[in-house]
Amino acid sequence: xGFIQTWLPYILAGIAxxxxxxxxxxxxxxxxxxxRLINFAHxxxxxxxxxxxxxxxxILPLWLSVILVIVFAIVLGTTIEKVAYRPLRSAPRMSIMIxxxxxxxxxxxxxxxxxxxxxxxYPTISWLQRTVTIGSASTKMVTxxxxxxxxxxxxxxxxxxxxxxxxxxxxxxxxxxxxxxxxGIDIDRVIxxxxxxxxxxxxxxxxxxxxxxxxxQPMSGAMPGLKAFVAAVFGxxxxxxxxxxxxxxxxxxxxxxxxxxxTNFSDAFTFVLLIIILMVKPTGLFGEKNIDKV
Amino acid sequence: MKKFLALMLTLLLVMMSLAACGGxxxxxxxxxxxxxxxxxxxxxxxxxxxxxxxTLGIQYAxxxxxxxTIGDTEYNVELTIVxxxxxxxxxxxxxxxxxxxxxxxxxxxxxxxxxxxxxxVFADAGMPAIGVTCTNPQVTADCEQYFRICFLDPxxxxxxxxxxxxxxxxxxxxxSKQGDDYSKGLVNYFIEAFKGLGGEVVEEQxxxxxxxxxxxxxxxxxNGCDVFFSPVSTEAAALIIDQAEAQSLGMPIxxxxxxxxxxxxxxxxxxxxxxxxxxxxxxxGNADFDSGIKKWMEENSEAMTNNGGNTEIAAVTAMGYDxxxxxxxxxxxxxxxxxxxxxxxxxDLQVSGLVCGDVSFNETGDAxxxxxxxxxxxxxxxxxxxxxxxxxx
Numbered sequence: 001x002g003f004i005q006t007w008l009p010y011i012l013a014g015i016a017x018x019x020x021x022x023x024x025x026x027x028x029x030x031x032x033x034x035x036r037l038i039n040f041a042h043x044x045x046x047x048x049x050x051x052x053x054x055x056x057x058x059i060l061p062l063w064l065s066v067i068l069v070i071v072f073a074i075v076l077g078t079t080i081e082k083v084a085y086r087p088l089r090s091a092p093r094m095s096i097m098i099x100x101x102x103x104x105x106x107x108x109x110x111x112x113x114x115x116x117x118x119x120x121x122y123p124t125i126s127w128l129q130r131t132v133t134i135g136s137a138s139t140k141m142v143t144x145x146x147x148x149x150x151x152x153x154x155x156x157x158x159x160x161x162x163x164x165x166x167x168x169x170x171x172x173x174x175x176x177x178x179x180x181x182x183x184g185i186d187i188d189r190v191i192x193x194x195x196x197x198x199x200x201x202x203x204x205x206x207x208x209x210x211x212x213x214x215x216x217q218p219m220s221g222a223m224p225g226l227k228a229f230v231a232a233v234f235g236x237x238x239x240x241x242x243x244x245x246x247x248x249x250x251x252x253x254x255x256x257x258x259x260x261x262x263t264n265f266s267d268a269f270t271f272v273l274l275i276i277i278l279m280v281k282p283t284g285l286f287g288e289k290n291i292d293k294v
Numbered sequence: 295m296k297k298f299l300a301l302m303l304t305l306l307l308v309m310m311s312l313a314a315c316g317g318x319x320x321x322x323x324x325x326x327x328x329x330x331x332x333x334x335x336x337x338x339x340x341x342x343x344x345x346x347x348x349t350l351g352i353q354y355a356x357x358x359x360x361x362x363t364i365g366d367t368e369y370n371v372e373l374t375i376v377x378x379x380x381x382x383x384x385x386x387x388x389x390x391x392x393x394x395x396x397x398x399x400x401x402x403x404x405x406x407x408x409x410x411x412x413x414x415v416f417a418d419a420g421m422p423a424i425g426v427t428c429t430n431p432q433v434t435a436d437c438e439q440y441f442r443i444c445f446l447d448p449x450x451x452x453x454x455x456x457x458x459x460x461x462x463x464x465x466x467x468x469x470s471k472q473g474d475d476y477s478k479g480l481v482n483y484f485i486e487a488f489k490g491l492g493g494e495v496v497e498e499q500x501x502x503x504x505x506x507x508x509x510x511x512x513x514x515x516x517n518g519c520d521v522f523f524s525p526v527s528t529e530a531a532a533l534i535i536d537q538a539e540a541q542s543l544g545m546p547i548x549x550x551x552x553x554x555x556x557x558x559x560x561x562x563x564x565x566x567x568x569x570x571x572x573x574x575x576x577x578x579g580n581a582d583f584d585s586g587i588k589k590w591m592e593e594n595s596e597a598m599t600n601n602g603g604n605t606e607i608a609a610v611t612a613m614g615y616d617x618x619x620x621x622x623x624x625x626x627x628x629x630x631x632x633x634x635x636x637x638x639x640x641x642d643l644q645v646s647g648l649v650c651g652d653v654s655f656n657e658t659g660d661a662x663x664x665x666x667x668x669x670x671x672x673x674x675x676x677x678x679x680x681x682x683x684x685x686x687x
Contacts, residue, residue: 006516009541013508116599117338117379118346119529121560131540139508140540213505214536215529218338223503258509259516263498264472266509 005136010259011252012134016143016212018251019150023205024228025235025243026157027077027198033174033238034194036093040100041080043225044107045199049073049206050122050216051111057123065123070203077199078192086188111218119217122210129211142211147248149208153201154244161240166193174238223267230274236287245285329362329369329631331621332376332397334389334412334423335404339380340527343557344610345404346600348426349375351614352401353597354587362622365629371622378403380527382411389415398631399424399624401617404610405527406430406447407475413437422624422637426617427551427574427610430479434659441640441659443617443650444574445666447476450550451483452686453572453666455491458521458548465494467514467545469524469534472499480525480550500530507537515543525550532561539565546570554669554678556606563676572666575612576680580649583615606677609650609667616648 024046031039052072056065084103088096128142161167166189172180173190181187209224210216228243231250235242250270257266277284333352336345352373361368374397378385385403389412392400399422403409406428416423416439425433425442429450434440458466466488470477478499485495496517500510511534514522522545524534531553538547546568554573562569577584588605591597598605620643625631628639641659646652653661668681 009512009515010509013506013512017506017508112338116346117336117342117377118602119343119532119557121532129540131542137512138540138542213507213533215505215533217342217529219503220505223505255506255509259513261498261513263500263510263513267501267504 007256007259008135009137009139010255012137012139012143014252014255015248016139016146016251017209017255018248019146020205020209020212021224021228021231021251022150022154022244022247023201023208024224025231025247026154026240027202028229029232029235029237029240029243030170030194030198032232034170034191035085035096037085037096037100038229039198040097040225041084041103041107042077042198042202043221043228044104044111045073045077045080045221046202046206046209046225047111047216047218047221048076048107049203050210050220051115051120053207053210054120054122054216062123062125066207069207070200073199073203073206074196077195077202081191081195086191108218108222115218117218119215122214122216125207125211128208140212142208146208146212149204150244153204154240157197157201157240160197166190170194227270230270233274234277234284236284239284239286242284242286327367327369328372329364329625330372330374330395330397331356331618332374332392332395332400332402332421334376334378334385334392334400334402334409336380336408337375337377340529341380341405341408341552343528343602344552344555344608345378345380345402347555347602347608348402348404348610348614350591350597350600351587351611351616352618354590354611355615355618357590358586359619359622362625364625364631369631378408378412380405380408382407385409385411386415388412393419393421396633397421398633399621399636401614401621402426403428405476406433406479407473409433409440410475413440416440419633420637421633422640424617424620424624424640426613428476429551430475431660432475432479438659439637441655441661443620443653443661444551444613445663446660447480447550448483449663449686450572450666451480451485452487453668453684454480454523454548454550455484455487455493456686457570457572457668457684458488458523459491459493461546463493463520463546465496465517465519466521466523466548467517467519468495468497469510469514469522469526470497470499471526471530472501474526476552477524477526481523484523484525504530505533507534508541510534511537511541511543514545515541519545521545522547523549525552528552528555528557531558535561535565535567535569538567542566551609554609556602556604556608559606559671559676559678560602562671562673565673567671567673569671569673570681571669571671571678572684573609573669574667575607575609575650576667576669577607577678578680579612583612583649587611587615612649616650616653619648620645620653 027042053069084099130141169185231246232243235246254266335349376388378388385408409428423440429447468481470481549571551573553571591605623645628635644654665683669678672679
C-alpha cells in the first residue's frame with residue numbers, strides 16, 4: 001500500500017502524458033506508413049492548434065473553439081501536404097523530408113512572429129483542470145480523461161482501418177503505393193484522409209496536453225513531437241497500436257525515472273531508448289518485416 | 295510559368311535583402327550628435343517576458359531623458375536594441391552585432407547565462423557593459439568590462455535562506471534548470487547558506503524545454519519538504535504554480551528576483567499557492583517614477599503588451615530605468631562617447647537619485663547593495679505585497 005501511495009502520482013502523470021504523446025504519435029506513424037515520410041512539421045501543427053485555441057477562446061465560446069481548433073489543425077495539415085509534399089511526391093525521399101523540416105521551421109518562426117516570443121497561457125477548461133483526489137494523489141481531471149479518451153479514439157481508428165473501404169484503401173496503399181494506384185485507388189484522397197486523421201488527433205492531444213501544462217510558446221511542439229516520434233519508432237513505425245503502446249511506455253518510464261530522483265536523465269532515457277531500439281530491433285515492437293519487392 | 299514564378303521570387307528576395315542593407319546603412323550614417331546605447335536583452339525564448347520588461351524600463355528612461363550633454367555638446371541618445379533570444383549561442387551573435395554598430399555602452403542582460411556567454415565579446419572589443427539584473431557572480435568576475443547595478447546571488451541566496459530559516463522551514467526542495475547559470479548558481483548559494491543554518495536540502499534539476507513539472511512537485515511532497523525553492527525562468531514558473539495547485543503542494547514556494555513579474559501574479563491569481571520572492575524594487579518606492587511609467591504605458595499600447603497587458607511595475611523595469619541613467623552619468627564622466635573612455639570612467643562612478651537606491655561599484659565591478667525586498671503574492675487580487683526588507687548578515 002505504501003508503495004502504491006508513493007508511486008501513484010508518478011504513474012498517473014506518466015499515463016496522462018503517455019496518452020498525449022500517443023495522440024501525436026499516431027499522426028507520425030500513419031503518415032510514415034503511407035508516404036514513407038517522417039512529417040517533421042507534425043509537432044508544430046500540434047503547437048499551432050494550442051496557439052489558435054488561445055486566440056479563439058477570446059471571441060468564441062469554449063465548445064465551439066475546441067471544434068474549430070480541430071478543424072483548423074485539419075486544414076493546416078492538409079494544406080501542408082498539398083503545398084509542401086504533394087509536388088515532391090515523385091522526387092527523391094530526401095527532398096520531401098527536407099521540405100518537412102522547412103515547414104516545421106516556417107511554422108515555428110511564424111508563431112514566434114505572432115506571439116513575439118512570449119509564452120501564452122492556455123485558456124482554462126474548468127472541467128478538465130479541476131483537481132481530483134485519488135487515494136494519496138491529487139491531480140487534474142485531464143490526467144484521468146486522457147488515457148480513456150486516447151484508448152477510445154485508437155479503438156475507433158483501428159476499426160476504421162480494419163473495417164471500412166477507406167481503411168482498406170489505406171492498408172493497400174501502405175503495402176504498395178504503385179500497384180494500389182493501378183488498381184484504381186485514389187491515392188491523393190487516401191493521403192488527405194491520413195493527414196485529416198493525424199491532425200485531428202494532434203489537435204485533441206493539444207487540448208489535453210496544454211490543459212495540463214498551460215504554457216505555449218513557439219518551441220512547445222518540438223519536445224512532445226520528438227518524443228511522440230520516438231514512441232512511434234519504438235512501437236514500430238507504421239503501426240497504430242505500436243505507437244500507442246510506445247507512447248505509454250515512454251510517458252510512464254519518464255515520470256518514474258524522475259520519481260527515483262534521476263531527474264537529469266529523464267529526457268536522455270527517451271533518446272537512449274530510440275538508439276537501443278534502432279540497434280536491436282529496427283522495426284520496433286509491432287513493426288512489419290520489410291520485404292524488398294522487386 | 296514556373297520559371298517566371300521562380301524568377302519573381304528570386305527578385306523579391308534580392309530586393310528584400312537590399313532593403314535590409316539599406317535600413318542598416320542609414321542607421322550608422324546618422325549625424326555626429328548621436329550617442330548609441332546598446333540594449334542587450336532577450337525578447338524571445340525562456341526569458342522573453344522578463345527581458346521585455348527590463349527593456350521597457352530603459353525605453354521609458356530614454357523617453358524621459360532623450361538627450362545627454364557631454365562637455366558643451368548636446369547629444370541625442372539612441373537605443374540600439376538586439377534580441378539575444380535567451381540562448382547562449384545566439385547571445386554571442388547579438389553581442390557582436392552591438393559591437394559592430396559602435397555603441398558607446400551596453401546595458402543588460404536579463405538572465406545571467408547570456409551575459410556570461412557574451413562577456414568575452416565585450417572584453418575583446420573593450421566595450422563597457424552594465425548588467426541590470428543578472429545576479430550570477432561570474433558575470434563580472436572574469437570580465438573587467440562588465441559592471442552591474444544589482445545585488446549578487448551569494449547575497450540573494452543568503453537572504454532567501456535566512457528568510458526561510460526565520461520562518462521555521464527546516465527542509466528545502468531546490469529545483470533549478472540544467473545549463474542555466476542563474477538558477478543553478480542561486481540554488482547553490484541558497485543551499486550553502488541554508489545548510490550553514492542547519493537546514494536539510496533536496497536538490498533536483500529539470501532539462502531544457504521541459505514543461506512537465508508533475509513529478510518534481512510530487513518529489514517535493516514525497517520528501518516531506520517545508521519549502522519549494524525554484525528560482526527558475528517565469529515560463530517554467532507559471533507551469534510550476536499550475537502543478538502546485540493541481541497537486542495541492544501544501545508548502546510555500548520561494549524564489550528570487552526573476553519571479554517578481556506579473557507573469558507570476560497572473561499565474562497565481564485565484565490559486566491556493568503561497569509565493570514569496572526577493573527583489574530589487576517594490577512598487578510604491580518612488581511615486582513619481584510609478585505614475586510616470588504607468589501613464590507612459592497607458593499611452594503606448596505596445597509597451598503595455600510587452601509588460602504583459604497591465605501596468606503593474608516589475609522590479610526589472612525599475613532597474614532598467616536606473617541602468618539607463620547610470621549609463622548617462624558614465625558618459626558625462628567620460629566626457630566622450632568613445633567606448634574606451636566610458637570604460638575608464640565607470641569604476642569611480644557614483645550615482646544617486648535613482649529609483650532603486652544609489653549605485654557605486656566595488657573592485658569587481660559589482661554594485662554595493664546590502665538589502666533586498668521581500669514580497670509575497672496576494673493570490674486574490676493578483677498583486678505583490680511588500681513583506682519586509684531583509685539583509686544578509
